[in-house]
Amino acid sequence: MRLRRLTILLLCLCGCASRATLPSSLSSLAPKNVIVIIGDGMGPQQIALAFAHERFSRHRQETIKKFTQFCDSSLVGLHIPFTEKHLVNDSACAATQLSSGCGCEPQQVGIDAHSLPCENAVEVAKKLGMRAGAISDTRLTHATPASFGVHEEHRSMEDSIAWKLSNSPLDVMLSGGLSYFLPRDAAAQGALPFAVGSVTSERRDSLNPLSNALGRGYHVVRDKRELSRASLPVLGLFATKNMGDAFHEGRDREPTLAEMTQRALTLLENPNGFFLMVEAGQIDWAGHANDAGWLLAEMKRLATLVAVIERFRQEHPDTLVLMTGDHETGGFGFSYTGEPSDGVTFKSSEGSKLNFGASDVINTLDASSRSLSDISREFAALPAEQRTPEKLCEMVRDGTRLELSVESAKTLLSGPEWRSVFYPYPHYIASARLAALLTPQMNIAWSTGTHTSTPIPIFARGPGAERFRGVMNTREFGDRLLALMQARERT
Numbered sequence: 001m002r003l004r005r006l007t008i009l010l011l012c013l014c015g016c017a018s019r020a021t022l023p024s025s026l027s028s029l030a031p032k033n034v035i036v037i038i039g040d041g042m043g044p045q046q047i048a049l050a051f052a053h054e055r056f057s058r059h060r061q062e063t064i065k066k067f068t069q070f071c072d073s074s075l076v077g078l079h080i081p082f083t084e085k086h087l088v089n090d091s092a093c094a095a096t097q098l099s100s101g102c103g104c105e106p107q108q109v110g111i112d113a114h115s116l117p118c119e120n121a122v123e124v125a126k127k128l129g130m131r132a133g134a135i136s137d138t139r140l141t142h143a144t145p146a147s148f149g150v151h152e153e154h155r156s157m158e159d160s161i162a163w164k165l166s167n168s169p170l171d172v173m174l175s176g177g178l179s180y181f182l183p184r185d186a187a188a189q190g191a192l193p194f195a196v197g198s199v200t201s202e203r204r205d206s207l208n209p210l211s212n213a214l215g216r217g218y219h220v221v222r223d224k225r226e227l228s229r230a231s232l233p234v235l236g237l238f239a240t241k242n243m244g245d246a247f248h249e250g251r252d253r254e255p256t257l258a259e260m261t262q263r264a265l266t267l268l269e270n271p272n273g274f275f276l277m278v279e280a281g282q283i284d285w286a287g288h289a290n291d292a293g294w295l296l297a298e299m300k301r302l303a304t305l306v307a308v309i310e311r312f313r314q315e316h317p318d319t320l321v322l323m324t325g326d327h328e329t330g331g332f333g334f335s336y337t338g339e340p341s342d343g344v345t346f347k348s349s350e351g352s353k354l355n356f357g358a359s360d361v362i363n364t365l366d367a368s369s370r371s372l373s374d375i376s377r378e379f380a381a382l383p384a385e386q387r388t389p390e391k392l393c394e395m396v397r398d399g400t401r402l403e404l405s406v407e408s409a410k411t412l413l414s415g416p417e418w419r420s421v422f423y424p425y426p427h428y429i430a431s432a433r434l435a436a437l438l439t440p441q442m443n444i445a446w447s448t449g450t451h452t453s454t455p456i457p458i459f460a461r462g463p464g465a466e467r468f469r470g471v472m473n474t475r476e477f478g479d480r481l482l483a484l485m486q487a488r489e490r491t
Contacts, residue, residue, distance in 0.1 A: 041284030043328025094326035095147035101478030133172030176239030287329030293368025331447025357443030370399030
């Protein structure tokens with residue numbers, strides 16, 4: 001019922017609101033604090049998965065309930081994730097649009113289609129005397145956090161992005177990506193005030209972003225204990241490259257996404273207010289891998305994050321919270337099939353049997369403890385004599401509680417190389433092939449291994465939330481965000 005109400009509300013708001021209905025004066029709406037939550041790859045169906053968990057899971061979690069309540073009580077809008085000239089967006093351009101309102105093309109970080117730098121929300125915040133932070137559960141040099149901190153021609157230029165982040169105005173930067181901040185020169189590494197162990201630099205130049213950040217006064221922290229003691233400004237690099245997925249977060253001294261956010265809120269709070277962007281970035285990676293169990297785990301991680309932020313908003317009602325995605329990944333959704341199931345089936349008007357998907361699918365997904373990507377990598381790393389169909393079935397069962405038949409495993413292991421124009425990333429293909437054999441039994445359909453042009457919901461709570469009702473393009477989200485922040489100058 002709640003999901004139905006949410007859908008109706010979204011359609012009504014998007015159908016009725018327009019630019020013409022927006023207030024001409026924003027000064028009375030200007031929030032003191034602005035928090036933008038980006039679920040990378042999160043579209044309507046990913047959000048619906050969280051609602052399905054809250055309704056059908058045997059292990060309902062308070063954080064999931066708080067997440068659905070947050071959605072249910074927010075003002076709702078939609079943004080359409082086109083680029084300046086293309087139908088489908090990527091994380092770099094989308095984050096640039098969300099943070100600045102600039103018109104850009106895929107792969108561009110903080111610059112427009114003419115390669116000119118775009119003033120973003122962080123830069124506006126600092127001009128207004130606010131503090132600013134960026135957090136991600138991926139790595140700092142990845143597309144989304146980079147687009148809120150720097151200006152670069154291409155998202156792949158991560159060594160340059162790291163250097164520019166070390167010169168950025170951000171007060172708080174928390175994520176993975178140490179290897180891009182580490183100098184190539186071993187002697188320079190030895191001059192750092194802490195040991196880097198066996199971490200290998202990913203840099204292709206002689207610059208030393210870590211020393212540069214330290215010279216600018218940043219406290220560089222590498223684990224949750226150090227983070228708890230840090231003061232501003234702080235640069236947290238908690239993983240060599242990417243932070244752990246939702247199945248592994250918080251292990252090996254890494255802080256969780258919620259812990260990073262909680263600490264950032266404490267550090268950033270001040271009389272002039274702050275801007276904070278928090279990315280739940282691995283929703284996107286689960287979508288690329290077509291892994292529904294991993295996707296649910298990432299949505300649960302996002303729910304825990306939202307609970308932290310919503311508690312802060314309730315204690316600080318002058319805070320605007322905006323939650324959205326940059327684009328949808330995978331074309332994910334539940335679907336009914338024409339295959340009989342062990343549960344109840346329905347007859348169509350033509351007499352065929354229809355399986356509408358038993359709700360216990362949610363409990364099966366909830367039982368996953370490993371991603372299909374990890375299972376595929378671990379299987380491929382086994383000695384040749386151990387890479388048997390039976391072993392693959394065992395690993396799938398242990399990690400996902402799903403049953404892969406030996407015949408299907410044989411087909412997977414002996415079949416020809418799998419190619420599809422919608423699966424261009426080699427490191428996700430093994431997972432997607434495995435998912436194609438498993439997901440039909442869960443009434444799950446994936447349409448692609450890349451992004452889609454699905455409209456993306458916006459959930460807004462706090463002062464100025466009404467600015468984000470209606471249908472807008474992704475650029476317009478950024479325009480409204482910056483206009484609302486700049487209205488502080490007129491208060």
